[in-house]
Amino acid sequence: MSSLFVNIFNGIVIGTIYALSALGISLILGAMNVMNFAHGEFYIFGAYFSYFFSRSLGFSPLIAILLSLGLIFWIGFLVEKTLIRSTYGNLMDSLIITFILSIVLQNIALIIFGPYPKKPPSWIRGSINVLDLFYYSSQRLITFIVAVLLLILFFIVMNKTWFGKIVRAISADREVASLMGINCDKVNSFSFGFGVALASVAGAIISPIFGVTPMGGVGIGLTSVVVVVLGGMGSFKGCVIGGLLLGIIENIGVAYISSGYRNIFGFIILILILLFRPSGLFGTTIK
Amino acid sequence: MKKSSKNLLLVIFLGIVVCLPFLLDDYWLHVAILTLFYVIMASSWNLLAGYTGQVSFAHAAFAAIGAYISGILSVQMSISPLITLLFGSVIAAIFGLGLGLLCLKMGGIYLSLTTLGFSEIVHIIIKNEYEITRGTMGLEVPNLLGFYSKTAYFYIMLSITFIIIFFLAKLIKSDLGLKFKSVLNDELAASSIGIDTVKVRVIAFTISSAIAGFAGGLYGHYLLLITPEMSSLSQMFMILAMTIIGGMGTLSGPIAGAVFLQVLSEYIRIFGKFHLLLFGVISLLVIKFAPGGIVGLYRKITQSKTDLLKIETQSKYDY
Numbered sequence: 249m250s251s252l253f254v255n256i257f258n259g260i261v262i263g264t265i266y267a268l269s270a271l272g273i274s275l276i277l278g279a280m281n282v283m284n285f286a287h288g289e290f291y292i293f294g295a296y297f298s299y300f301f302s303r304s305l306g307f308s309p310l311i312a313i314l315l316s317l318g319l320i321f322w323i324g325f326l327v328e329k330t331l332i333r334s335t336y337g338n339l340m341d342s343l344i345i346t347f348i349l350s351i352v353l354q355n356i357a358l359i360i361f362g363p364y365p366k367k368p369p370s371w372i373r374g375s376i377n378v379l380d381l382f383y384y385s386s387q388r389l390i391t392f393i394v395a396v397l398l399l400i401l402f403f404i405v406m407n408k409t410w411f412g413k414i415v416r417a418i419s420a421d422r423e424v425a426s427l428m429g430i431n432c433d434k435v436n437s438f439s440f441g442f443g444v445a446l447a448s449v450a451g452a453i454i455s456p457i458f459g460v461t462p463m464g465g466v467g468i469g470l471t472s473v474v475v476v477v478l479g480g481m482g483s484f485k486g487c488v489i490g491g492l493l494l495g496i497i498e499n500i501g502v503a504y505i506s507s508g509y510r511n512i513f514g515f516i517i518l519i520l521i522l523l524f525r526p527s528g529l530f531g532t533t534i535k
Numbered sequence: 536m537k538k539s540s541k542n543l544l545l546v547i548f549l550g551i552v553v554c555l556p557f558l559l560d561d562y563w564l565h566v567a568i569l570t571l572f573y574v575i576m577a578s579s580w581n582l583l584a585g586y587t588g589q590v591s592f593a594h595a596a597f598a599a600i601g602a603y604i605s606g607i608l609s610v611q612m613s614i615s616p617l618i619t620l621l622f623g624s625v626i627a628a629i630f631g632l633g634l635g636l637l638c639l640k641m642g643g644i645y646l647s648l649t650t651l652g653f654s655e656i657v658h659i660i661i662k663n664e665y666e667i668t669r670g671t672m673g674l675e676v677p678n679l680l681g682f683y684s685k686t687a688y689f690y691i692m693l694s695i696t697f698i699i700i701f702f703l704a705k706l707i708k709s710d711l712g713l714k715f716k717s718v719l720n721d722e723l724a725a726s727s728i729g730i731d732t733v734k735v736r737v738i739a740f741t742i743s744s745a746i747a748g749f750a751g752g753l754y755g756h757y758l759l760l761i762t763p764e765m766s767s768l769s770q771m772f773m774i775l776a777m778t779i780i781g782g783m784g785t786l787s788g789p790i791a792g793a794v795f796l797q798v799l800s801e802y803i804r805i806f807g808k809f810h811l812l813l814f815g816v817i818s819l820l821v822i823k824f825a826p827g828g829i830v831g832l833y834r835k836i837t838q839s840k841t842d843l844l845k846i847e848t849q850s851k852y853d854y
Binding site: 283285330331334339340341343344345347348349351352354355356358359466467470473474477506508509511512514515518519522523526 | 584588590592637638644645647648649651652653655656659660662663768769772775776779808809811812815816818819822823
């Protein structure tokens, strides 16, 4: 019984990471109408940069994560300006460009960091007894807490600040928003940077547990997309619930069926959703 | 350029291609056969992406399905590969039809997502079901002809490539091809004049999956070893990069792109691990600065000399 609890709790922890990453995709999709297939690669680069800053340059984990977050934000900002801006209004072109970008980034990671997993240092050691049911690694628990805090921060930014208001306005109606004097190009660059920064911070905080490999981004990128579709495109709430659901389903599937098929559960869910409820749990279909 | 001189160039080009086995050594003949495989793959992917505007990421996976079905049947039931090849193609077409029906109604982005997911599923299943597919070890399959001859194989590949390209050219010029283009250019307008857009897309998707499955089988029975690498995303990326660098939405583009990338990758063989990175950077540059690819550049050069009026009347997706 306690192993079931552990599996469910593991699912919730990884689910918050999926949710963070999926929120990035959802933000970019909503604000810019661009499906970012290179999202998983920004996730692994977030992890690699935090590894680089903490292991090679000796910063403390928190500073390393903040540095990598800032760096990825600016990389995303520049990528939007140079590559993605020319594809506005053409979903297919942006799909192709971000797919190529993902291959390029994977290979850069492979060349710089090598094919073997890299792990930033843990923040904390030991484990905690949870309600006398099971022992749980402190690192996982603290990762979970940080992820939840970040999720709360995201919702505060989107609902209470000026930036969130503008992004929501653009998602609702781009033309009217620009008539109201919003500089859409600038907001696009910021939201792309912000979106990929969410992926990178998700990668950075989970990497002390799982490590990071150059090809690790493919699975997480696809999973995040599945979460977005599961939750419903355009719904931030859906991303969080979809992420948690998928995390739990995957972990139970891995525990009771086979660990080789970890990523398949997500795709089966994707196909089921497309068959029976294309709008997802909370969303509307996009055209 | 005048039509007659264009035809002359084509004839000279074909003549050189047919004589290739006498001009090249064994190794380069091998490269030529692989190039032909990529020509088929890129051309059939182009039918989808370039002519009907559906970006599918499962093309390499369909090739792998064709290769594995054909390989497994010929190994386990010892049927001649000439027959199992067709089975592989049919199974790939059935998968294509199913996937097409599943997500083409919703169009665009859902197709790309589902095909990407499907391609990963195929990759994972091939890797994990090692009792049947022999996993990452690779599946040994018999030769297509029963004997091993690169020259013979080259001519088989060449004639099949010709047939497929000819078929694609006829298809694009036919009524159905016109429907493909109308769906690409304006889906709403196309459906308003009575074109069943979903049906048109499903047809295109099924045809291209069948071709991919067939090509995959041919590739497998030539290399004699099929590995899960066939269904990987980097393989898919190669097909995509070739089409884009050659020129998407043109008939000659994928051919030019496949030849260019294959020959280039032979010349930069020493920088093995930089291949994909370099190809990615090239394709990004092409999209950014020369969206028409090699064919587009060539047309720009030849057309700038002829009258300008012609350029204006020529549609973007004309070939």
